[in-house]
Amino acid sequence: TAGITQAPTSQILAAGRSMTLRCTQDMRHNAMYWYRQDLGLGLRLIHYSNTAGTTGKGEVPDGYSVSRANTDDFPLTLASAVPSQTSVYFCASSYSGTGELFFGEGSRLTVL
């Protein structure tokens, strides 16, 4: 079972360029999330989606956008990357939003 898949695994990006991190799940989970993880700050929620067609802002949404056209896919876009967006990004999904999140393996992004 694939579960939740992220791509790319890692990427180096020049500042000012745009980038889309892909996330796909095959568990038919309603809710999906994007977190970033930084040393000393833990995991912080960027955006979330409770169901296909809806999205919401998390704790650190600035500079990021998401879409949820269908149940399975939840891409995260950086329109114009900045060095402070260097981080490890985790996509996650949850069936009912009640607590157990299933995470992808992460995407390590470096913005120079």
Next chain:
Amino acid sequence: RKEVEQDPGPFNVPEGATVAFNCTYSNSASQSFFWYRQDCRKEPKLLMSVYSSGNEDGRFTAQLNRASQYISLLIRDSKLSDSATYLCVVNMERAGGTSYGKLTFGQGTILTVHP
């Protein structure tokens, strides 16, 4: 004050030791609580939920103290394989609300178990 706070450690303990982690949360209306485990350079995975009455899963015991707004994780008879970062996670949204499932993570407590 952070919404969810943990002692980052690191905790270095010998095999067989008992170790306990605490976590405090700021929102008294928080509804559900969890401990996740994250291995180095891997994704977090659910270790156990934390119930009001306390719960145990093998060598792991989780407890919740709503009055003092903290949760704890006790690991008995530590194994080398327990070495990881332990994340305290709190759901501050009501289930069925417009934004359910917005879990807030603590920064994690690093545990190293040595021979």
